[in-house]
Amino acid sequence: PYINITADDQSSIYQAESKSSFSNAWHGFKKYFNVEKSYAAYPLKNIRKSMTFDALNPLEILNSSKNKDEFQSTATANALQRLQVDPSVLEAFVVRKVENARDDIVERQAQKREFIMAHPMYDKSLWIFSPSNRIRRWCQLIVPSPRGQRTFGTQPSEWYSAFVSSFIFLCVAVNVVLTIYNTPVYQLSQQDNPGRLKLFMYLDWGFTFFFTLEFIIRIVADGFLLTPNAYLLNGWNVLDFFVLITLYMANFGTFALTSWLSRAFRAFKALRALRLINLLPSAKETFSAILFTGLPRILDAAALGLCLIVPFALYGQNIFQGLFYSCNDSGASGKMACMFEASLDMQAPMPDGASIYMPRVWQNPYVYSFDSFWSGLLILFEICSGEGWINVLITSMSIVGRDQNSQTDASQMWGIFFMAYNLAGSIFVISLFLGVVIENFSKRNGTAYLTSDQRRWLDLKKLLSQIRPAKRPKVPPVNHVRRWCFDLVVDKTGRFYKIMTWVITINILVLCTDSVLDDEVQALSVAKRFIYLGFIVVYLFEISVKLLGLGWYSFRQNLWNLYDLIVVFGAAITLIVTLSFSELQLNVEAQKLFMTAICFKLVQRSDSLNQLFTTMAASAYQILNVLAVWLIVMISYAIMFMEIFGLTRYGSQATTEHVNFRGFAVAMVSLVRYSTGEGWNTVMHDFAIEAPNCVDAENFLESDCGSVAWAYFLFLSFNIISMYIFTGILVAVVSDNFAYVYQIAANFSLVNREEIRKFKNAWAEVDVERTGYIQQNDYVRFWQKLSGMFDLKAYSEEFSIQNLMQECRTVDSPSFVVDDPYKLKVDVAALNQKLQQIDRREVHQRRRLLNRLFWESVASESSKGISFNNMLLMLAQYKLIVPENALVLEDLLQNAKKQETVEVLVNIERVRGLIWTVVQRKKFLQHLEAKKNIEKRARTALCKYHHLLS
Numbered sequence: 042p043y044i045n046i047t048a049d050d051q052s053s054i055y056q057a058e059s060k061s062s063f064s065n066a067w068h069g070f071k072k073y074f075n076v077e078k079s080y081a082a083y084p085l086k087n088i089r090k091s092m093t094f095d096a097l098n099p100l101e102i103l104n105s106s107k108n109k110d111e112f113q114s115t116a117t118a119n120a121l122q123r124l125q126v127d128p129s130v131l132e133a134f135v136v137r138k139v140e141n142a143r144d145d146i147v148e149r150q151a152q153k154r155e156f157i158m159a160h161p162m163y164d165k166s167l168w169i170f171s172p173s174n175r176i177r178r179w180c181q182l183i184v185p186s187p188r189g190q191r192t193f194g195t196q197p198s199e200w201y202s203a204f205v206s207s208f209i210f211l212c213v214a215v216n217v218v219l220t221i222y223n224t225p226v227y228q229l230s231q232q233d234n235p236g237r238l239k240l241f242m243y244l245d246w247g248f249t250f251f252f253t254l255e256f257i258i259r260i261v262a263d264g265f266l267l268t269p270n271a272y273l274l275n276g277w278n279v280l281d282f283f284v285l286i287t288l289y290m291a292n293f294g295t296f297a298l299t300s301w302l303s304r305a306f307r308a309f310k311a312l313r314a315l316r317l318i319n320l321l322p323s324a325k326e327t328f329s330a331i332l333f334t335g336l337p338r339i340l341d342a343a344a345l346g347l348c349l350i351v352p353f354a355l356y357g358q359n360i361f362q363g364l365f366y367s368c369n370d371s372g373a374s375g376k377m378a379c380m381f382e383a384s385l386d387m388q389a390p391m392p393d394g395a396s397i398y399m400p401r402v403w404q405n406p407y408v409y410s411f412d413s414f415w416s417g418l419l420i421l422f423e424i425c426s427g428e429g430w431i432n433v434l435i436t437s438m439s440i441v442g443r444d445q446n447s448q449t450d451a452s453q454m455w456g457i458f459f460m461a462y463n464l465a466g467s468i469f470v471i472s473l474f475l476g477v478v479i480e481n482f483s484k485r486n487g488t489a490y491l492t493s494d495q496r497r498w499l500d501l502k503k504l505l506s507q508i509r510p511a512k513r514p515k516v517p518p519v520n521h522v523r524r525w526c527f528d529l530v531v532d533k534t535g536r537f538y539k540i541m542t543w544v545i546t547i548n549i550l551v552l553c554t555d556s557v558l559d560d561e562v563q564a565l566s567v568a569k570r571f572i573y574l575g576f577i578v579v580y581l582f583e584i585s586v587k588l589l590g591l592g593w594y595s596f597r598q599n600l601w602n603l604y605d606l607i608v609v610f611g612a613a614i615t616l617i618v619t620l621s622f623s624e625l626q627l628n629v630e631a632q633k634l635f636m637t638a639i640c641f642k643l644v645q646r647s648d649s650l651n652q653l654f655t656t657m658a659a660s661a662y663q664i665l666n667v668l669a670v671w672l673i674v675m676i677s678y679a680i681m682f683m684e685i686f687g688l689t690r691y692g693s694q695a696t697t698e699h700v701n702f703r704g705f706a707v708a709m710v711s712l713v714r715y716s717t718g719e720g721w722n723t724v725m726h727d728f729a730i731e732a733p734n735c736v737d738a739e740n741f742l743e744s745d746c747g748s749v750a751w752a753y754f755l756f757l758s759f760n761i762i763s764m765y766i767f768t769g770i771l772v773a774v775v776s777d778n779f780a781y782v783y784q785i786a787a788n789f790s791l792v793n794r795e796e797i798r799k800f801k802n803a804w805a806e807v808d809v810e811r812t813g814y815i816q817q818n819d820y821v822r823f824w825q826k827l828s829g830m831f832d833l834k835a836y837s838e839e840f841s842i843q844n845l846m847q848e849c850r851t852v853d854s855p856s857f858v859v860d861d862p863y864k865l866k867v868d869v870a871a872l873n874q875k876l877q878q879i880d881r882r883e884v885h886q887r888r889r890l891l892n893r894l895f896w897e898s899v900a901s902e903s904s905k906g907i908s909f910n911n912m913l914l915m916l917a918q919y920k921l922i923v924p925e926n927a928l929v930l931e932d933l934l935q936n937a938k939k940q941e942t943v944e945v946l947v948n949i950e951r952v953r954g955l956i957w958t959v960v961q962r963k964k965f966l967q968h969l970e971a972k973k974n975i976e977k978r979a980r981t982a983l984c985k986y987h988h989l990l991s
Contacts, residue, residue: 154192157269164193166264180262184255187263187275194262209255210320216248217314220680221705225307225687229742242292249288256285277319284312303741304751307684314677318670327666335481339766342477346470350425353462354417360458361411364440367447370401376444379403407694408726409433419753423722424463425470426760434459471765478769479776488777491929498927501792503659503778504652505917510813510909511801512598514591526590533798541583542646548576549640573636574616580609580639595811601645608642611635648794653779660778667774671767675716678759679708685755690735690745692727695720715756716763725756792921796830800916803827804909814906820898823912824891831916833894835887840879849875894919896946897939 157164161171170177172193181194183201190196223241231237259278263270272278287309318324368379382398405412409420409429424430437455439447483489488496513531518524529537551572559566584605588596596602612635618628644650682702691697700720702708715721728747731737735746803826807819815823824833838844849872897915898907918924924936 150192153269157192164264164268166261166268170261177261180258184259184262186270187259187272187278188270191263191270205255206320209251210317212248212251213313213316213320216245217317217676217680219244220310220313221676221683224683224704225742226703229688232742245288245292249285249292252285252288256282277325280312281316281319284316287312304685304748307741308681308751310684311677311679311681314673314680317673321669323662323666324670324673328670335478335485338477338481339474342473343761346425346473349466349469350418350421353458353466354411354414354421357411357417357421357458358414360455361417361437361440363412363443365405365410365412365436366403366444367406367436367439368401368403369399371446373401373446375446376403379446406432406436408723409436421462421466422757424459425467426718426721426764427467428718428720428722430459430463430467474765475769475772478766479773482770482773483777486777487929492926494922494927495929498922499929501917501921502914504655505913506910507655507659508797508801508910508913510808510811511805512591512595513805513811514595515809515811518590518592523589526586528590530587530590531802534795537586538646541579542643544576544579545640545643545646548636549643551576552636552640570616570620573612574620576639577609577613577616580605581613584609601642605642608635608638612639651794656779660774663774663778664771667767667770671763671771674762674767675709675712678755679705679712681755682708682712685751686728686747688742688745689728689747690730692724692730694727695723696727700724712759712763715759716768718760718764721756721760725752728752728756792830792917799829800827800831800913804912808909812905813909814903815912816906817899817902820895820907824894827916831920833887833891833916833920835884835891836879840875845872845875890919892947892950893940893943896950897943900939900942900946 162168165171166177172178178195181191181196182198183205185197185202219241228238256272260272263272265271266273273282290306291310293306318328366376368376370379370383372383373379379401381401383401384396384398409416409423409432411417411420420429420433424433434456436447437459438451438453439449440452440455441448480489488499491499511531514527518527529535532538551569555569559569584602587602612632615628615632615635618625619632644654679702683705686702689696689702691701699707700711700714702711711724715724729749729752730747731749732746736744737746738744803823804815806826807823808815827833828838832838834841846867849868851866851868894915898912901907901911901915918936922928924933928936
């Protein structure tokens with residue numbers, strides 16, 4: 042009997058479970074069918090009338106027995122009653138049921154409808170177009186509602202709305218590109234060719250017309266301000282409206298009377314790029330989370346930072362005011378001696394008796410001083426970014442006294458002030474901003490409110506969603522050579538896999554030995570190239586083994602294989618060219634690139650690196666969203682910098698042909714540099730140049746001056762937004778998404794790569810067609826092959842048939858042979874003693890788990906079956922976590938609803954098994970009765986026959 046229900050025959054387990062485990066359903070069955078004393082006495086004809094057993098489908102019974110809404114509400118209520126949550130949360134969810142919430146929404150919509158009908162002017166856009174107006178309905182058809190759903194009117198068409206949105210996005214993108222191209226430098230170069238400049242002016246007016254037309258359509262569709270879904274009730278529409286106004290201001294900017302006003306109008310062109318954020322939903326959500334939602338906390342952090350900086354600025358003003366002055370002639374003793382001219386020390390050779398004189402100047406350093414509170418506050422803010430504090434430190438330590446020239450290390454004690462501020466200010470302020478931004482982000486996405494178990498489960502779900510079935514051929518190769526190659530490739534813990542890992546590691550070590558000696562010693566360079574050629578031969582052999590074992594179709598399904606193919610063949614071709622022909626620099630660089638790229642093969646072979654790479658792929662969407670918003674903000678600032686400082690002369694400190702805003706590419710590179718805090722403050726002071734140190738003119742194109750106000754505003758705001766806020770958001774996204782990888786390194790993970798490999802191998806044995814789905818009749822066979830963390834056998838491995846037969850065989854019996862187990866002689870006493878050790882409660886729990894898992898799989902499957910990822914996530918939820926501890930409330934309620942469904946299906950199957958048992962027993966009793974009647978008639982006939990004979 043044990044063999045028939047052992048773990049090696051899971052179908053028998055399931056059938057036994059479904060047919061015998063009906064104790065909980067028996068009472069309901071008796072009540073429904075009115076069975077009193079013995080279920081065997083129930084008339085068979087009534088059962089046959091009430092149910093057709095062959096066509097019985099538990100899912101159909103479930104769908105027909107309960108209304109969907111009633112079932113969902115009941116499941117939610119039952120789930121909440123089972124949860125031991127906070128009483129206030131429990132009360133809120135119990136009182137506000139789904140039905141009540143729906144009723145409230147319906148009632149609110151009805152009240153809104155009644156109010157609009159009672160006050161028809163309220164829903165008249167521009168006090169002209171009523172909801173039934175044809176023009177307004179047409180406008181509503183092509184644009185979505187700015188806020189909520191329309192109570193009356195027409196809902197937007199999916200196709201028309203998508204077309205209009207795509208057209209507007211294209212217009213915005215082209216407008217931004219033209220703005221980038223039509224820089225002040227280009228306008229200055231085309232002053233003698235006004236036709237080209239007029240072309241850009243006409244294009245600007247054309248785009249302004251399209252955006253104005255879009256604005257008119259939107260306000261006709263839903264109103265401007267005083268309607269239920271008015272245009273300005275959406276914050277992003279306020280930005281679009283402001284951008285539209287700035288388009289007109291920029292177009293009329295050529296008529297500005299002053300250079301300052303012309304700069305302001307030109308700066309508004311940068312806002313055009315911000316419309317791209319509104320047209321990209323994911324970018325809009327990220328931007329809102331960064332600047333709008335977290336703005337109050339960011340302002341709090343800024344205020345706290347100022348509370349630290351301001352006292353230092355006041356104290357610095359008191360002790361350093363007027364003391365940073367020095368003479369450009371180190372030979373002058375003080376202010377009174379810093380007059381007339383002095384000989385300029387020249388490093389270049391000079392003719393005998395020749396000298397160059399310079400005027401002596403008594404002045405502050407170029408970019409900093411403490412002569413006023415604002416100048417002190419500015420330099421301390423610059424120090425917070427980590428820039429310029431060494432120069433200020435040296436200047437303070439060179440102070441001799443008021444009106445005296447500076448001397449090196451004359452007052453070393455003053456250096457303590459800046460060292461203390463750098464520790465307290467720079468580190469504290471940056472850490473404060475990072476902490477606030479990370480906290481805002483974690484609260485925005487909810488991770489701040491999760492327990493450690495919930496966080497681990499969410500991270501595991503993200504990781505498991507990236508896993509795909511093993512890429513293998515449908516039928517293993519029959520040829521001996523190909524079969525040998527196949528076995529080498531699929532064994533991820535075998536000798537071949539380990540040898541190739543060591544080869545890649547040695548290759549990396551050899552690459553690390555490259556130095557300048559390779560170019561100086563020809564023999565060493567040639568020897569290394571032949572070593573690299575040997576590595577490439579080994580890699581080509583590996584690729585050949587994979588191609589023979591997997592075949593081309595399965596080989597190309599794995600992107601890592603394609604990567605190997607590209608880099609190995611690229612390295613082989615470039616190396617052969619280098620060995621055969623002259624050393625072209627381009628070919629040598631390509632060879633180094635491919636050889637270095639080969640090192641990346643180690644990522645897929647290291648469990649920790651592979652987990653990191655998989656997590657990076659799963660987090661790419663969020664990271665790219667942040668980078669996209671960051672890029673749009675940078676483009677806006679680049680346009681603004683080009684329009685305002687595109688013609689500003691080079692400064693004396695930092696601005697050069699490579700650091701300026703005269704072209705878009707150079708501007709973007711400069712802004713990326715400033716995002717790291719590198720040298721931004723000296724460049725800011727270079728662009729703060731004003732007359733008489735530059736040529737100031739009424740015509741903006743004829744002036745090469747900068748602007749103090751614009752320089753401070755643009756550089757300081759960009760530094761705060763980019764270096765502090767966006768950097769903090771990027772750190773938050775990376776740390777949030779890569780937390781699970783750090784848990785793996787700390788052995789805090791729920792599952793490792795080896796367990797995933799076992800799961801994929803078991804799946805590959807069942808999904809022979811490689812569809813990524815398995816059917817209902819394959820569930821048990823698949824679960825039978827699982828082991829490790831995902832083990833689903835009803836009996837542990839200790840009590841499997843193989844182990845029992847091996848341990849309980851007699852001394853003279855041969856070893857256990859699976860093909861012919863009947864030849865084995867078993868010690869029955871030892872077998873019974875071993876079977877007594879089985880934990881029946883554990884076996885019952887395992888069977889119950891199998892039963893529930895089967896019906897949940899049935900309820901979750903699609904027409905193709907159940908997918909690889911759904912099965913993996915379902916097993917992970919059953920085997921790796923405790924749902925009450927690891928699931929968030931929303932998922933917990935959904936899981937409770939799902940478990941209610943599974944419970945109903947299990948109970949239906951139990952009742953079905955019970956009825957099947959009743960019917961079969963009735964048939965059996967009838968068969969026995971018929972057999973008895975036949976035997977009785979036979980005995981009667983036999984007696985009559987003997988009587989006649991006698």
